[in-house]
Amino acid sequence: MDRKLKRGDRLVVASHNPGKVQEIQELLAPCGVDAVSAGELGLPEPEETGTTFAANSQLKALAAAEASGLPAIADDSGLEVDALGGAPGIYSARWAGKSKDFCFAMMRVHNALEQEGALTPGARRANFTCALTLAWPDGAGDTFEGKVFGTLVWPLKGTRGFGYDPMFLPDGAIETFGQMDPDTKHAISHRAKAFEQFVAACLEK
Numbered sequence: 001m002d003r004k005l006k007r008g009d010r011l012v013v014a015s016h017n018p019g020k021v022q023e024i025q026e027l028l029a030p031c032g033v034d035a036v037s038a039g040e041l042g043l044p045e046p047e048e049t050g051t052t053f054a055a056n057s058q059l060k061a062l063a064a065a066e067a068s069g070l071p072a073i074a075d076d077s078g079l080e081v082d083a084l085g086g087a088p089g090i091y092s093a094r095w096a097g098k099s100k101d102f103c104f105a106m107m108r109v110h111n112a113l114e115q116e117g118a119l120t121p122g123a124r125r126a127n128f129t130c131a132l133t134l135a136w137p138d139g140a141g142d143t144f145e146g147k148v149f150g151t152l153v154w155p156l157k158g159t160r161g162f163g164y165d166p167m168f169l170p171d172g173a174i175e176t177f178g179q180m181d182p183d184t185k186h187a188i189s190h191r192a193k194a195f196e197q198f199v200a201a202c203l204e205k
Helices: 018-031 053-068 102-115 182-188 190-202
Strands: 010-013 034-037 072-081 125-135 141-152 168-170
Touching: 010 018, 010 053, 018 034, 018 072, 018 182, 018 190, 053 072, 053 125, 053 141, 072 102, 072 190, 102 141, 125 190, 141 190, 182 190
Parallel strands: 010 034, 010 072
Antiparallel strands: 072 125, 125 141, 141 168
């Protein structure tokens, strides 16, 4: 798509997750784009009926763009655990329940791994996937995908980040995402990898 975002343009971050909104706003900050969250605009949260990360990110971005009349960016991301057949995957947030208690969700993952006999680091391989979509009010859009691979640890380490970050140790790192400072995480995360593609394709140089 030839259309580009320019410095000073207003962009909706189509998420009601405060941690995700903050992370996307931090990634957008150097781009000079005025990012406002869907929650701040009072936009409804659409039901995520897609069967892939890409489908859900497209659904959320298009809904926010059409409702606001502004370009919108949305991501759908989650943890995929090899020993659990890729679960929780697109249901990563739902594993945290209605209260969005990710300590509970991480315990669910840990218990499921123990039930599978996945007790060694080699048996606890996982990746985070992020599908990032930029959508325009007329329905046009682009989607980009990033992944980061690593191992799940227990007990949890760190209180930074959000979601499953305290149990995810990226390959080559000595700290979990829950221990890393934001700049370090942004340099290697699944969201940062998708975001790099978005910047290259969708932001005016």
